[in-house]
Amino acid sequence: MAAQGSGILVVGAGQAGISLVTALRELGDPTPVVLVGDEPEPPYERPPLSKSYLRGEHDRASLVFRDRRWFAEHGVELVTGDAVVDLDRGASGGRATTASGRVITFERLALTTGATNRLLPVDGAALDGVHAVRTLADADRLAPELLRARRVVVVGGGFIGLEIAAGARALGSEVTVVEATDRLLARAVTPTLSEFVREAHERRGTQILLSASAVRVHGDGSRASGVELADGTTLSADVVVVGIGVLPRTELAERLGLLVEPQGIVVDAQARTSDGVTVAAGDCTVGPNPFTRGVPGPTRLESVPHATDQARAAAATLAGHPTAYDQVPWFWSDQGDLRLQMAGLPAGADRVVVRGDVAAERFSVLSYREGVLLAVESVDSSADYVAVKRALEKGMTIDADAATDAAVPLKRLITGAHAAPSS
Structure with a gap:
């Protein structure tokens, strides 16, 4: 029988975990929180690890999201270097056991367990x-x-x-x-x-x-x-x-009997898992996304913005006022002096429009399906990226033929919404 808990347990202290805890406090939820991470460090930024950190341009301290004082001031117990290895829960709460043998009881539970490298x-x-x-x-x-x-x-x-x-x-x-x-x-x-x-x-x-x-x-x-x-x-x-590539960490979700697919822990638009009470967010999840634009099936995303935005939705659900996760997927990648920015999901496109100068490494690729704008991929063309992201956020589009003229800023071409493409 699961134990009656009185607080919130967040398993996983990566981007999604720290974002969820931060959002809970921003939403005014004062419930005590225990945030458990298996790494010895407090939550930190991962994107620089494959880029500037390897080149010695970041020190370790600059990567850390929050100092220990922040956790103490916000009623969050941060546990580092100790993994949750077992979970049990019932309708009124549950208990977690860590590798060190500690038992943590909880009332509400969030899984932000991330992924591991293949x-x-x-x-x-x-x-x-x-x-x-x-x-x-x-x-x-x-x-x-x-x-x-x-x-x-x-x-x-x-x-x-x-x-x-x-x-x-x-x-x-x-x-x-x-x-x-x-x-x-x-x-x-x-x-x-x-x-x-x-x-x-x-x-x-x-x-x-x-x-x-x-x-x-x-x-x-x-x-x-x-x-x-x-x-x-x-x-x-x-x-x-x-x-x-990576594999989602779903072992604890499986222990709880939650619905799990090869791509991750299955969640709905409010970040709820199949038991209706546990939430999950970040690289460990797979769920609906309105920006798949007619491509069937749930989506799994691996990015900092996704982890952050879905964690906010999970926090709202835990706080008692569920809000759908409906943010435009966006990504970036710095590959040396190449700066790639992407918004939307190009899968299923039946037309692409290239605008700008590819040879000069300053251009954008706009993807369409049945005339509806799906996504943008920009190289050193931030204005195009921002314009398309804004159009997608507003449910609007940009005419594909007009977009071919690179002399016309895309922000001037944003027009009313089109019907979503068929499946």
Whole structure:
């Protein structure tokens, strides 16, 4: 039988966890909160870990969201370096057990458990010199090795892999990116932007290998020295970085008997899980999104804005006045001197409009389906990005033919809403 609790337990002290706790206090909910994180550090920013932090441009203190005083002043007990390993709950509350043996009772529960990196499933992947970046500790291990490395192989052509590749190249390393699919960033961006990103990295001296799979990491028994590909090629490497995606952390949700899919913990628009009382937010969840624009099925997003906005919806639900999570998805990625900004979801597009100068690396790609604006991908074109994001937020659109004229600011072309495209 679950214990009767009197407070709120938030499991997971990443972006979603700290955002949820902050939103609770902004909403005026005074209920005592226990925020539990398995890392020894207080909640911190993750985006710089694959970019400026690796280059030594951020110190550790600058990454921290809140100091210890803030938690004390706001009635939040922060528990770090101790993972919740078991959960039990009933209608009136529940109890959690941590790895250290501590028992925490609660009345209301939020799961912001995040995700964990996919492991490279090949021989040699556990050798020294093979890295993945998800946590501050990961970045601390990689940073000094990147400074010394002459040859770096990055396995995975997603955002994290490309950000690290750009940083390693800027530090003077010879860099090769190995991507198993036929284009970079295939799950997140249009083929048009994928091709531009490939060419841009190659212009900066990075070798990009598409439709190439790593089958083994070579080494001397202790440290990696190269990556063997499926075609028999072996790439020499002082450092190997793996960025092949993440897996949502759903173990605790499964213990509670909540509905879980391979993509994550299933939530509704108010961030409620299948039991109707537990909420979940961030990288661990999958749920409805109004900006899929006719593409069926729930959506899982991995981004700081998503974690923050969904956490606010979860906090409102916990505070007793549920509010639908309906924010426009937006993202950014700094890959060396390339600044990519994206708003909306381009999946399902039947037309793309390119405006600006691709050769000068200053342009935007607008995606449409059945004449309805879906998304924008901008490279050094912040005004286009802002205009499309604003149009999407207002349920409005921009005529595709008019958008081709780069001399006309997109903000002048925003017009009334169109009907959503069909499924």
